[in-house]
Amino acid sequence: MNDLLTPEEAENRLRRTLAARAERMADGDDAQADWDPTPVALVPLVASPARRAPVARRALLAAAAVVAVGGLAAAVAVSSRDGSSPADDTTAGPGTEPDATEPGAAVTDLQPASCAEWTVTTTPLGGTEPPPMVPSDPVPPSTAPADSLGRSYISMQLATEPIDPSWADQLAIVVHRPAPGADPSDEAVQVGDRPGRYRAMQGAMAHMGSVTFDVDGETIVVTAWQVSKADLIRVAASVEPNADGTWSYGVLPGYEDHCGG
Amino acid sequence: MTGTSSRRTDTGVEDDFSALYRDQRDRLRRVAYLMTGQAAVAEEIVHDAFLRVHGRWRSLDVPAAYLRRTVVNLCLAWRSRSAMAREREPRVGGWVDPPELDETWALLDRLPRDQRVALVLRYYEDLAVDEIAQVMGCRPATVRTRIHRALTALRKEMTP
Numbered sequence: 487m488n489d490l491l492t493p494e495e496a497e498n499r500l501r502r503t504l505a506a507r508a509e510r511m512a513d514g515d516d517a518q519a520d521w522d523p524t525p526v527a528l529v530p531l532v533a534s535p536a537r538r539a540p541v542a543r544r545a546l547l548a549a550a551a552v553v554a555v556g557g558l559a560a561a562v563a564v565s566s567r568d569g570s571s572p573a574d575d576t577t578a579g580p581g582t583e584p585d586a587t588e589p590g591a592a593v594t595d596l597q598p599a600s601c602a603e604w605t606v607t608t609t610p611l612g613g614t615e616p617p618p619m620v621p622s623d624p625v626p627p628s629t630a631p632a633d634s635l636g637r638s639y640i641s642m643q644l645a646t647e648p649i650d651p652s653w654a655d656q657l658a659i660v661v662h663r664p665a666p667g668a669d670p671s672d673e674a675v676q677v678g679d680r681p682g683r684y685r686a687m688q689g690a691m692a693h694m695g696s697v698t699f700d701v702d703g704e705t706i707v708v709t710a711w712q713v714s715k716a717d718l719i720r721v722a723a724s725v726e727p728n729a730d731g732t733w734s735y736g737v738l739p740g741y742e743d744h745c746g747g
Numbered sequence: 748m749t750g751t752s753s754r755r756t757d758t759g760v761e762d763d764f765s766a767l768y769r770d771q772r773d774r775l776r777r778v779a780y781l782m783t784g785q786a787a788v789a790e791e792i793v794h795d796a797f798l799r800v801h802g803r804w805r806s807l808d809v810p811a812a813y814l815r816r817t818v819v820n821l822c823l824a825w826r827s828r829s830a831m832a833r834e835r836e837p838r839v840g841g842w843v844d845p846p847e848l849d850e851t852w853a854l855l856d857r858l859p860r861d862q863r864v865a866l867v868l869r870y871y872e873d874l875a876v877d878e879i880a881q882v883m884g885c886r887p888a889t890v891r892t893r894i895h896r897a898l899t900a901l902r903k904e905m906t907p
Binding site: 489490492493496497499500501502504505506508511556718 | 772774777778780781786789813847851852855866867870871876898902903905907
């Protein structure tokens with residue numbers, strides 16, 4: 487028994503261990519050491535047809551997806567309730583420096599909104615005034631064709647609230663870049679410098695700022711906002727490419743009933 | 748871009764929920780991390796817990812208590828269903844603690860999940876046995892037994 491710690495010593499060591507580890511977790515960045523650099527949970531679910539998750543799950547993973555194919559760049563944005571487009575402030579095209587942590591400047595006046603209000607628009611890359619696809623109808627259109635240059639933004643209004651800049655790193659984006667004729671899920675990749683953060687999208691909170699990613703030389707601007715309503719994140723829209731080069735998007739299967747409620 | 752009409756169902760409720768989130772999220776992430784040993788899992792569990800709380804918000808008298816209990820339950824459930832998968836998951840790294848603390852942390856991984864959770868609630872959250880029993884949904888005597896067995900197991904393996 488002399489070789490064993492006393493109960494008090496063991497308790498003390500346990501307390502120190504728990505406190506030290508909790509502090510690491512609280513440090514945030516240090517806790518990132520836990521994150522696998524490979525989005526392991528994402529790849530099997532989205533990238534492998536043989537192991538693909540049910541449609542609803544895949545769609546959920548694709549929530550707030552940024553879609554890019556060929557010369558296309560699409561951005562997901564969350565709109566303010568007054569109808570102005572937050573994407574307007576962040577629609578810098580290719581060449582914008584990636585910055586995964588700096589929230590957009592246009593987020594400060596955002597107010598909470600209902601999921602039923604989300605709408606989808608497309609606009610030419612670098613355009614300043616996205617043409618609304620559904621000016622007043624909360625139901626999104628079924629497709630969003632690209633502009634004549636083959637570039638478009640897709641903006642989806644999910645919900646809005648003033649963003650806490652410290653939460654901007656909660657964003658992760660799934661990018662689908664399907665080869666012609668291929669399953670659109672096959673070439674799904676995740677961008678962002680916080681692999682694994684897509685999990686936050688599935689949870690109750692997705693705190694997102696204006697984030698710019700550079701994907702293989704293409705800059706994709708993503709403007710998204712804090713979504714702090716659990717059911718809202720669950721009704722995030724999915725974006726799927728169609729065989730004819732257009733895009734389909736809509737409320738996630740199984741979550742339609744949340745909208746308008 | 749054109750917006751559509753906006754609605755807020757209940758500003759007060761959402762404000763309260765947001766306040767709860769801000770107050771509790773980081774602490775619960777730490778607790779869940781200590782219980783599961785994995786930051787990514789802890790993050791997911793806490794988010795799921797908030798999701799559940801939000802869904803029942805109007806029926807909860809003490810949302811924070813329900814939230815903590817939900818986190819604990821999710822930690823327990825996660826551990827039980829992931830015993831095999833855990834072996835394939837990357838280990839925590841990236842920092843260095845004193846050897847005895849690293850050793851203790853590793854030893855925690857070997858404990859049954861209910862014992863580990865009880866230890867975290869007792870020695871990190873500083874909850875009384877009765878409170879732990881409430882959170883874990885068991886009798887106080889059960890909590891004492893779990894803690895005693897866990898400490899005994901740890902003492903046997905801890906390097907003096």
